[in-house]
Amino acid sequence: MSLKMFCFLMALAGIFVTCDSPHPEHMDMDEQQAPASRPEYVLVIHGGAGVILREDLSDSLEAEYRAALNAALDAGEKILKEGGLALDAIVAAVQTMEDNPLFNAGRGAVFTHDGKNEMDASIMDGRDLNAGSVGGLTNIKSPIAAARAVMEKSEHVFLTGRGAEQFAAEQGLEVVDPSYFYTERRWKSLQQAIEAEKKQEAMTPEMKHGTVGAVALDKFGNVAAATSTGGMTNKHYNRFGDVPVIGAGTYANNLAGAISCTGHGEFFIRYTVAHDIAAVKMYQHKSLEEAAHEVIFDKMGIAGGEGGIIAVDPQGNFAMVFNSPGMYRGYTKPDKREVKIFKD
Amino acid sequence: MSLKMFCFLMALAGIFVTCDSPHPEHMDMDEQQAPASRPEYVLVIHGGAGVILREDLSDSLEAEYRAALNAALDAGEKILKEGGLALDAIVAAVQTMEDNPLFNAGRGAVFTHDGKNEMDASIMDGRDLNAGSVGGLTNIKSPIAAARAVMEKSEHVFLTGRGAEQFAAEQGLEVVDPSYFYTERRWKSLQQAIEAEKKQEAMTPEMKHGTVGAVALDKFGNVAAATSTGGMTNKHYNRFGDVPVIGAGTYANNLAGAISCTGHGEFFIRYTVAHDIAAVKMYQHKSLEEAAHEVIFDKMGIAGGEGGIIAVDPQGNFAMVFNSPGMYRGYTKPDKREVKIFKD
Numbered sequence: 001m002s003l004k005m006f007c008f009l010m011a012l013a014g015i016f017v018t019c020d021s022p023h024p025e026h027m028d029m030d031e032q033q034a035p036a037s038r039p040e041y042v043l044v045i046h047g048g049a050g051v052i053l054r055e056d057l058s059d060s061l062e063a064e065y066r067a068a069l070n071a072a073l074d075a076g077e078k079i080l081k082e083g084g085l086a087l088d089a090i091v092a093a094v095q096t097m098e099d100n101p102l103f104n105a106g107r108g109a110v111f112t113h114d115g116k117n118e119m120d121a122s123i124m125d126g127r128d129l130n131a132g133s134v135g136g137l138t139n140i141k142s143p144i145a146a147a148r149a150v151m152e153k154s155e156h157v158f159l160t161g162r163g164a165e166q167f168a169a170e171q172g173l174e175v176v177d178p179s180y181f182y183t184e185r186r187w188k189s190l191q192q193a194i195e196a197e198k199k200q201e202a203m204t205p206e207m208k209h210g211t212v213g214a215v216a217l218d219k220f221g222n223v224a225a226a227t228s229t230g231g232m233t234n235k236h237y238n239r240f241g242d243v244p245v246i247g248a249g250t251y252a253n254n255l256a257g258a259i260s261c262t263g264h265g266e267f268f269i270r271y272t273v274a275h276d277i278a279a280v281k282m283y284q285h286k287s288l289e290e291a292a293h294e295v296i297f298d299k300m301g302i303a304g305g306e307g308g309i310i311a312v313d314p315q316g317n318f319a320m321v322f323n324s325p326g327m328y329r330g331y332t333k334p335d336k337r338e339v340k341i342f343k344d
Numbered sequence: 345m346s347l348k349m350f351c352f353l354m355a356l357a358g359i360f361v362t363c364d365s366p367h368p369e370h371m372d373m374d375e376q377q378a379p380a381s382r383p384e385y386v387l388v389i390h391g392g393a394g395v396i397l398r399e400d401l402s403d404s405l406e407a408e409y410r411a412a413l414n415a416a417l418d419a420g421e422k423i424l425k426e427g428g429l430a431l432d433a434i435v436a437a438v439q440t441m442e443d444n445p446l447f448n449a450g451r452g453a454v455f456t457h458d459g460k461n462e463m464d465a466s467i468m469d470g471r472d473l474n475a476g477s478v479g480g481l482t483n484i485k486s487p488i489a490a491a492r493a494v495m496e497k498s499e500h501v502f503l504t505g506r507g508a509e510q511f512a513a514e515q516g517l518e519v520v521d522p523s524y525f526y527t528e529r530r531w532k533s534l535q536q537a538i539e540a541e542k543k544q545e546a547m548t549p550e551m552k553h554g555t556v557g558a559v560a561l562d563k564f565g566n567v568a569a570a571t572s573t574g575g576m577t578n579k580h581y582n583r584f585g586d587v588p589v590i591g592a593g594t595y596a597n598n599l600a601g602a603i604s605c606t607g608h609g610e611f612f613i614r615y616t617v618a619h620d621i622a623a624v625k626m627y628q629h630k631s632l633e634e635a636a637h638e639v640i641f642d643k644m645g646i647a648g649g650e651g652g653i654i655a656v657d658p659q660g661n662f663a664m665v666f667n668s669p670g671m672y673r674g675y676t677k678p679d680k681r682e683v684k685i686f687k688d
Binding site: 128129130131133135136154155156157158159160161162163164166167236237238239240241245246247248251265266269270271272275276279280283284303 | 468472473474475477479480498499500501502503504505506507508510511580581582583584585589590591592595609610613614615616619620623624627628647
């Protein structure tokens with residue numbers, strides 16, 4: 001009798017069978033999925049998911065995005081190549097994107113309904129599940145640096161608004177005038193969104209999305225995840241999306257992997273996307289790619305959520321999974337680098 | 345060969361075995377755990393976990409707490425008995441506790457370092473994973489009502505600070521002067537905490553804890569969870585704990601159950617406690633009690649986190665699990681009610 005038949009009969013008989021190994025976390029991959037040997041490092045980044053179509057993106061703008069993604073990969077890879085920590089690599093990669101007005105994070109953050117920039121960020125260290133989140137920052141140059149400071153320098157995980165700004169300033173992080181975050185492109189987007197709202201037109205998906213993130217595996221086998229965003233164009237009521245919600249937008253655990261999300265944040269919170277991918281992988285012993293596909297397509301996607309994730313596991317497998325038309329993304333490891341924007 | 349031996353040999357051989365039934369979510373319970381028939385309804389509540397010792401609680405104060413817990417059970421049970429929804433029952437139960445200065449939520453919220461009351465709350469509906477969270481409210485009488493309004497009346501999940509207050513007011517929720525939340529007992533606690541901070545003494549666990557919550561199963565088989573808190577005495581920097589973090593302090597899913605947490609919030613965020621309990625139950629097919637025990641004791645507890653959870657699953661099993669000396673708690677179902685405070 002085959003194992004499948006055996007289990008099927010047990011299920012028919014109402015007997016539920018689970019056969020756990022002593023350390024199931026380390027046994028999730030079959031021979032086909034497991035790389036021959038773990039790569040020395042892996043870095044994966046995203047610059048937001050959404051309606052990104054080839055016909056809408058000029059050649060020169062596409063080239064700018066590709067250069068920006070490569071610059072972020074360069075910044076993180078340098079650290080990993082020199083034997084640095086996943087944690088340092090992801091912060092370096094994310095900060096490169098925060099400083100670039102192309103992305104909806106830091107410098108290029110979108111505007112709220114009231115014409116402000118309110119930024120959220122979070123970070124998680126797979127070694128000890130330590131985490132830091134900030135929500136609603138208006139004057140800290142690097143929100144991801146603020147999230148990291150919360151993780152490392154406070155007894156808290158989640159600081160918000162004026163309090164988070166005060167804490168970041170006390171930690172010596174760079175404070176900027178809110179006008180630093182003004183970009184004409186985002187200001188125009190806000191005006192369009194306000195016009196659309198007046199006419200009771202739906203916001204375009206493009207207005208809802210935009211986040212940057214990075215996940216990495218270092219040579220010590222540690223994973224870490226970081227996410228940073230300017231939120232949603234024309235957002236009201238000091239809305240937070242999934243980015244500052246540990247387990248929704250960001251999660252890292254050396255037993256499972258590191259995940260950073262981008263997309264329609266409300267759905268990522270409701271589906272606890274980042275932690276659920278880790279849980280499906282850890283507890284159902286599926287591959288990282290399978291777990292991510294299941295959560296993004298079969299759970300959140302079916303409910304109407306749009307967006308994507310990047311992820312890496314301690315064995316060096318990585319995934320870039322999205323159900324939107326495009327996602328700015330890339331990965332780099334010792335033997336290969338790729339930067340992609342569209343589905344194909 | 346026994347099944348266990350079979351699986352053990354498979355594990356030795358490096359072959360990982362999982363035997364999924366077509367709908368494993370509905371098959372997690374063995375004959376011993378499954379109730380003969382699902383009770384018509386179950387309501388479970390908590391009023392916070394912490395260092396609650398018999399010798400520290402006067403007979404009269406203990407009687408007050410027991411009466412308050414019974415009043416909350418009464419309010420929710422009335423709705424369930426009349427065939428109402430789990431969602432309505434948990435809001436009624438939580439509001440009873442928000443209105444009672446005994447608990448650290450609503451009226452009895454603790455003070456921040458700056459002498460304010462900043463309240464957080466969240467709610468989740470197991471039918472469709474819809475959710476609502478609010479953080480940092482200072483003038484809304486019932487924070488759980490605000491969380492519910494976010495869930496039902498906005499396209500968002502998580503609103504914070506002034507924006508959340510504005511939204512709640514626009515929805516017609518009762519706005520109160522912040523002095524409504526002044527209680528002498530909490531003011532004294534703040535002064536003690538500030539003194540302790542000056543002397544660089546550690547805060548007592550009592551200062552860190554305090555939350556109210558409810559979970560319920562209704563006659564339709566729906567589960568829902570709600571949590572509300574005043575946060576941590578003497579908190580700085582607009583800190584949020586786990587309460588407004590869906591997946592950490594609150595989670596509900598008709599496939600798994602509903603969970604509401606109380607305790608040292610930072611640990612509940614890092615361990616994504618509420619969603620992890622649901623995930624262990626759903627994906628590893630453990631009972632609700634086993635799943636909760638594993639997450640509270642073997643994961644979060646080992647890392648130093650203190651607190652507890654209440655939970656109910658769609659089959660009517662419920663759990664009240666905590667690793668602190670005590671937890672104000674109670675449950676009620678058609679044939680039985682209990683209210684408890686201490687470990688025994």
